[in-house]
Amino acid sequence: MKANESLAGALGEAGLTQAELAEAVNDYLRSLGRAGTVSDRTVRHWLTGKTRWPHPRQREALEAVFGCPAEELGFAPPAGRCAPHRTEDPVRRRHFLTAAAGTTAAVVPLVAARPYAVGTSEVIRLRNGLDALTALDAAKGGHEALERAALAGASEALELQKRAASQRIRQRLFSVAANYTAQAAWSAVDARQSDRAQAHLNRALYLAGMGNDPVAELRVWNSHAMVANHRGDFSQVVDAGRAAQATTVTRRDPLFASLAHARTAIGHSKVGDRRCALRSLGRAEEALANASTNEPRPSWVAFYGPAELMAITAVVRDVIGDAAGAEASSHRALAAIPEQFRRNRAMATLQLALAQLHQRDEEQACATAGQTFVLMGGDPLPGRMRCYLGDFYRDLTTLAPDSAVAREWKDRYRSEWSQTG
Known part of the structure; x- marks a missing residue:
């Protein structure tokens, strides 16, 4: 008897216990006017492989809950029996996100609100x-x-x-x-x-x-730190980072602790506290080294890992005056940031350009900054990125006020730079 690893993985990704999956299946069955009789024991039989092919109503409910066919959940019909032909995709029944103009997601319920x-x-x-x-x-x-x-x-x-x-x-x-x-x-x-x-x-x-959700609390404090940074209130960046460190999830999961320490490091660097900034970076590295890569976590934190910590390290080192260290960290970040995080790659590229500029390599810095637009593929740049590009151009004209490369860079990218979303 082989365990159903596909179902176990789907269960972990959804953050459900066996009892909660049983409840979800029963909810769906009751919504159709059927008896909801699935129990913890039923789910355990699915997970251990004792039940390899649930009966049709349970399969339908499982497909509705997870939004994929039963076969993708590790179930298989008995030998000699074919899986039934589907006339309706369960994903279509359950998902509620659609694309407007092919680019922007909008929330639109595909099923009417039900009275149950x-x-x-x-x-x-x-x-x-x-x-x-x-x-x-x-x-x-x-x-x-x-x-x-x-x-x-x-x-x-x-x-x-x-x-x-x-x-x-x-x-x-x-x-x-x-x-x-x-x-x-x-x-x-x-x-x-x-x-x-x-x-x-x-x-x-x-x-x-x-919602008694410490992960969401940490997410909020992480964004609070970024808002304070944009406003130039760097002591609040430190305070928000410490509030993130105080959430209970940081004691349970070192990855979240690492993110909180990294965000605090930025605040310390901006207030000019080099020692505390480097100490916070060290704590972020230590915590991340202890974090499990197999722990189920919400999708919003998928951006954070060794690559993002290197990108944050580049920011901190540039602020404290270690431009060479910032350049090295930027290269390491870009070598590791996954391709799907296009915006993050563009931001790391821009940080690399700043580190090169702060070492007075204006031509290389301008060439690197130009890659930001290539990475964004012609899409309007987020406001945060446009502001950082403004920081780059300000530093460029400060360090090389009469240089032809500064004028050429501005003339070449003026239109793309000014686009808004």
């Missing part, structure tokens, strides 16, 4: 939507359409929590709403709309508390 009590399956559906928005942000950066889509997802979660089947489901829906609101806040941060971002973050922190 809301259960785990709705939580999973909304979480799938969060994953899609996170992927869009990683590719294109923050923009208003993404922000609106995230706020719509938060509104739906809050409406559904009014009909939650239990207090646990209500808390999970508050948690989902907190993460959608934090996603909207991050989109505003990336668009350099600090006032809007701050309002969203305040709301997200309240919802995270209602």
Whole structure:
């Protein structure tokens, strides 16, 4: 008897226990007017491989909960029996994200609100939507359409929590709403709309508390630190980083502790505290070295790992005056940042250009900064990136005020630089 590793992986990715999966399947069955009789024992039989091919109604419910065919969940029909032909894709029944004009996600329920009590399956559906928005942000950066889509997802979660089947489901829906609101806040941060971002973050922190979700709390404090950085309030960057360190999830998962220490390091560097900045970087490295790569985590934190820590190290080292160290860290970051994180690669490239410029290699710096536009593929640049490009050009004209390379760089990229989302 072989264990069903595919189902176990899907269960871990969704963050569900065996009891919660049983509840989600029963929710779906009851929504169709059928008896929900799946128990922990039923799920255990699926996971151990004792049940290799659940009966049709259970398979339909599993496909609806996870949004994929039963075969992809590790199930197989008995020898000699073919899998039934599907006339409707379960993904189409359950997913609720669609693309507008082929580029921007918008939250649109594909199923009408139902009068029955809301259960785990709705939580999973909304979480799938969060994953899609996170992927869009990683590719294109923050923009208003993404922000609106995230706020719509938060509104739906809050409406559904009014009909939650239990207090646990209500808390999970508050948690989902907190993460959608934090996603909207991050989109505003990336668009350099600090006032809007701050309002969203305040709301997200309240919802995270209602959902008893320390991971969402850390996510909010991480973005708080970035807003404070944009506003030039660097002592608040340190305070927000320390608040992130104080969340309970940092004691449970070293990866989150590493992110909190890295964000604090930026604040220390900006207030001119070199010693504390390097100490925080050291703690971030130590924590990350102890982090498991197999731990199930929400999709929003997928950006963080050794590559992102190297990118943050480059920022810190450049600020404290170690431009050569910043350049080396930038190269290491770019060698490791996954291709799908296009915006992050562009930001790391821009940091590399700044490090080269601060070593008075103006021509190489300009060539490197020009790659930012190539990486973004002609898409409008997020406001945060345009501001950093402005920082680059300001430093360029300060260090080489009469250089032809500065004039050429500005003339060449003026139109792309000025595009807005």
